[in-house]
Amino acid sequence: MNIFVLMKKTFDTEEKIQINGGVIEEDGAEFIINPYDEYAIEEAIKIRDDHGGEVTVVTVGNEESEKQLRTALAMGADKAVLINTEDDLEESDQYSTVRILEAYFEDQEVDIILAGNVAIDKASGQVGPRLADKLDIPYVTTITNLEIDGDTANIVRDVEGDEEKIETSLPLLVTCQQGLNEPRYPSLPGIMKAKKKPLEELEIDDLDLDEDDVEAKTETVEVFLPPEKEAGKVLEGETDDQVKELVSLLKSEAKVL
């Protein structure tokens, strides 16, 4: 089977976000594999182990993304592809990423593509579904169980806490939700082997794209941090009075009514 994983590097969940001149400060920040993409990588490795084939992890990123790709290889993926947009793109959005991936997948034989449900940074959840649409293959989002039998895939997906069971066919794109599996961490032999596994680096040139083709369709107007959480208020007195006070506060202070 030709198994592909879409991976993105994101800020470490423990990292403090700082904004400098309207941009999120990346200097000195620790990056990790987007946690939802880890589920995708783990699932891909399991599918490969059960059905044979090869796992290729693809990322659109920069030089530094190599570290996360090596981690994916150390976990057990077979090949990695870095589409490095560092020199070509200043601004990019989900459209750019999908356009690049679409071009990449034009030449690939695909049985299944796995992606994270969302990336924990921008959390759009768009890239997977939009790519599936472009490739004209079915997609299922937020999956929590996946069984493949020949060309048929039986899937359980998370629908706001409920389960939905779906049967569909390959080729297929799925996005992975927490609960799908428990991602392994790389073993030391895995880490050593990862050094020798192929990591292909491409630029958009190599995909016959130029900057105009992938120009972002969205514009970032402003970047700001959420307001600091203020201390809560405990209302006192008779329940009726409390309700009245609450309503009035919601109107006058919180201005949500």
Place this chain on the structure above:
Amino acid sequence: MSETKEKMFKGGGFLVEDVSAEDVLTPEDFTDEHEMIAKTTEEYVKNEVWPVSENLENHEFDKSVDLLNKAGELGLLGADVPEEYGGLELDKISSSLITEKMSLAGGFSISHGAHVGIGSLPIVFFGNEDQKQKYLPALATGEKLAAYALTEPGSGSDALGAKTTAKLNEAGTHYILNGEKQWITNSAFADVFVVYAKIDGDKFTAFIVEREFPGVSTGAEEKKMGIKASSTRTLILEDAEVPVENVLGEIGRGHIIAFNILNVGRYKLAIGGVGGAKRAIEVATQYANERKQFNTPISQFRLIQEKLASVATNTYANESAVYRTVGLFEQRLGNLSKEQLNEGNEVAKSIAEYAIECSMNKYMATELLDFAVDEAVQIHGGYGFMQEYEVERMYRDSRINRIFEGTNEINRMIVPGTFMKKAMKGELPLLQKAQGLQEELMTMMPEQVDDEPLEQEFYLLKNAKKIGLLSAGISAQKYGEKLEQEQELLVNIADMAAEIYNMESAILRTQKSIDNVGLDKSEQKLLYTQVYVEEAFNRIEAHAKETLIASDSGDSLRMMLGALRKLTRHDPINVIEKKRQIAASIIDADKYVV
């Protein structure tokens, strides 16, 4: 995985020669693979060990065995084992990072360390081909677990005073061992013990003893102050039958194995000390940021900040020194050929070369750890005394580190003793340097120091080396061979040497960082270095004064004290201000940062 370096450094050479920044290994030189190995170890500890911490503390050692097996699957037991015997044969940096991260596991880190270190390494370094084939593959996977049995009820520091005996049986097939080995880590479950015994009452020899051999048993589990998560029992040998092919190394040369394995054990303990200190800073900082008194997070109080900054400063210096030693080992052992690596004596020579560094790292980093956990408890206040808090266990677990693998007192004795031996053998030009120095001091004037970063620190380092040599030289002159009896002076010399090594390692690491990524990104490192050097220099001055006064008198002493004053004259930095800056970054990051 590490860059090969051409220059070879002599053990103890730091005292008489200048080293440049690019010649020392620093944590900033770690590769992505090193980082990944560290991360895997950390995740292993957090996901596998922490959930069963309570069980381990309660002596459920079947859990320890499961954990070690799981560690084996991940490759965390095979780093130091050659590939041909089923190991991963990683560099010393990788195995050191495993040790550092494993320190997060509390007492279980001792089980792991005893297995991969003192348990397995004697066979890795000194086993013959058959022994390696037979034992190492199973030790590398955790299928078999190892322990090390040197100490006896009557012989601790005096290891060679062991009473356990070995006698060849009449058939000449087995040695019959009799005796008791005390406080043996992993003894509840270990399959293989490296045991020291005297053949015919005088030939101190190492043996590989299997638990299943007739006459081998263990005593009751000890009740300990700390590291309760590790098993400690007596190994009882009653007419234990050990096949002659299980003699490890040469008959009568067991001390070579014992002492060299201790050297390795020491620098590994030092690495664990640094890892533990970092954890102590982390839990203390997190607590201080959460805990409010007088409506203020206590991390905003300057005394709390002072504690965090002091511990972190010392951590930085020790971390720099310990990884510098790792770099020395990596370079020396990495340059040995396959044949040399199979030749125990060559390995022993390489390890023994850095006996001074291993001992210094051991006492400095284990005392750092004790300081760190003590302050971490203090920052927790009454909660630090309660078992619900990790810091309570850390405090108890820390204490043994100053005792085992050679007490810190014994390790301090080793340092001046080894320096003297190296000087006598002509390996280090200590005596020449010391003599030249005495002449130089007569005419010496204090130097002007520029404001460039690290300029003052390099100057103080240079003078600290002179002060160390002067004190050691004067006390050697006065006492000659009897200096051995003057233990207080020896300790002063050992402390000065270790402070110098730490100072220099911190300075070079910071210099290397400034060279590579610029001053802006090296601010925290620079602060640590400035504070450490200032404080260490003052400690060195005090040690030197005491040493000189105890070694000299009259006009000659007055002259020496005058020289010391010249050497120590400098514009002190504002340590309080710098520590506040150091603490600000730690409090902001919620952990130790560099």
